[in-house]
Amino acid sequence: MNEMEKLQYVLFERLHRRAPGIDKLDRLWDAAVLLPLVRTPEGISVLFEERAHTLRSQPGEVCFPGGKYECEDNSFRNTAVRETCEELGLKPENITICGELDCLVTHNGPIIHPFVGLIDDISKITYSKSEVERIFTVPLKMLLEQKPRRGSVQLADHPGDDFPFDLVPQRKRGWRMNKSYYVYFYLYEDKVIWGLTARMLYAFLYRSRKELTEYLAEEID
Structure with a gap:
């Protein structure tokens, strides 16, 4: 084995020990959430939490159940189920996972892994008052019919005091606009569903609109 073949072998062994993921050197961390669907007198509905005011x-913000990934979870799916059980007082057998949405890399830390799932009986929910102020549901049909409002947010970067301008003199001091992204807003009674929760809701409705609309039409018939 010559020198290059040996290097190829060493690198192959090193780089194939695990599947590539997302670079987390900027203190990113993983979280998983559940977008829960339940049956209510108004039909199939999406369940939301209002975070405890303490x-x-x-x-007080509206969210889906979820939280930080723990090593013992072994998968993001398990994280979503565990956190939902802790927050809503359910057992794993009360939840059926239907699938996973695209993960969401946020600008302030968490990489969110959203799952869509069914809760078999809303009456079994006894939510944790230390984490949840209240729960509420919104009929899926109403959400499909609503066009969410949206507004743009601009991101900018600003070099810190330790930035080595002597190495890159062409880099100017001060704020520099980087990019912009949309924030979505859904309204229901006195509730405003926005931010990452609305972003995941929008992705779910956009991705599954045809199938959900057909299902609800059959259910009415």
């Missing part, structure tokens, strides 16, 4: 992070 929480330090985003108190």
Whole structure:
């Protein structure tokens, strides 16, 4: 084995020990959430949580159940189920996972892995009051019919005090516009569903609109 063949072997062995993922050197971390569907008197509905008002992070905001991935979960699917059970007082057998949506890489930390699932009986929910202020449902038909409002957010970067301008003198000081992205807003009664929750909801409705519309039409018939 010559030198290049040896290097090829070493690199092949090293790089194939695990599947490539997402670079997390910028302190990114993984979380998983469940977009829950339940049957209500109004028909198939999406269930939302209002975060407890005593929480330090985003108190009172509307969200889906979910949380940070733990090593013992072994999969993001298990994370979504575990967190939903903890927050809504359910057992794993009460939840049926239907599939996974595209993961969402956010600008402030978490890489979110969203799953769509069915909760077999809404009456079994006894939510954790330390995490959840209340739950509410929105009929799926109503969400499909609603065109969400949207607004754009601009991202910019700004070099810190330790940035080595002497190495790249062409880099100017001050803020520099980078890109923009859309934020979606769904309205229901006195609730505003927005941010990452609305982004996942929009992706689900957009991706499954045809199948969901046909299902609801058959259910009415």
